[in-house]
Amino acid sequence: MTIDGVAVNIDPGESADVTLPGGKKSKVTLERNDFATFSGGSFSFNHPSTMSATKTDLGETSRNI
Numbered sequence: 001m002t003i004d005g006v007a008v009n010i011d012p013g014e015s016a017d018v019t020l021p022g023g024k025k026s027k028v029t030l031e032r033n034d035f036a037t038f039s040g041g042s043f044s045f046n047h048p049s050t051m052s053a054t055k056t057d058l059g060e061t062s063r064n065i
Contacts, residue, residue, distance in 0.1 A: 001030060 001008045003018055003026075010016045012032040019025050035046045038053035047053055 001028070003028065 001010055004020050006018060006020055008016050008018055008028065010028070010030045012030050015027060015029040017025060017027055033049050036049040036053075037044055037046050040055065045053075
C-alpha cells in the first residue's frame with residue numbers, strides 16, 4: 001500500500017504506524033472489502049473478494065462436424 005508516496009508493507013487485517021512526509025504520524029488498517037469488481041472489455045461483475053476472477057482468451061476455435 002502507498003500513502004502519499006510512502007510505501008507500507010501491510011496485509012489485509014493488519015495495522016501499521018506510518019510517518020508521512022512532513023512528519024505527520026498516522027495509524028492505518030488495511031481491510032478487505034466483502035466484494036470485488038472484475039471488469040472485462042465489454043462487461044463487469046461483482047464477486048466475493050475471497051475468490052479470484054481470471055480471464056482466458058480462447059482465441060479462434062474450429063469444430064469438425
